[in-house]
Amino acid sequence: MFLVDGYKINSTSISNHIKLFEEKMGKNKPLKVDVEFQSIKVSFGKLDADIVIDYVMCLNFRLDLLGAKELMYDCL
Numbered sequence: 001m002f003l004v005d006g007y008k009i010n011s012t013s014i015s016n017h018i019k020l021f022e023e024k025m026g027k028n029k030p031l032k033v034d035v036e037f038q039s040i041k042v043s044f045g046k047l048d049a050d051i052v053i054d055y056v057m058c059l060n061f062r063l064d065l066l067g068a069k070e071l072m073y074d075c076l
Contacts, residue, residue: 022052
């Protein structure tokens with residue numbers, strides 16, 4: 001959907017938004033983020049818009065290592 005491939009994210013690059021990773025794991029630890037969309041609803045001609053897309057986005061953060069455990073999971 002976002003056409004993003006190969007963007008590197010680590011505990012330092014995300015620390016402006018989520019300081020916890022750098023504080024607990026140290027600098028430049030590679031992270032992997034899995035994004036999932038749920039409960040997608042598409043409406044046409046409502047709320048003064050041509051198309052309205054309503055969804056729940058879930059994020060799963062973990063170290064970018066084989067078999068790494070989940071560090072944080074949240075749905076927005």
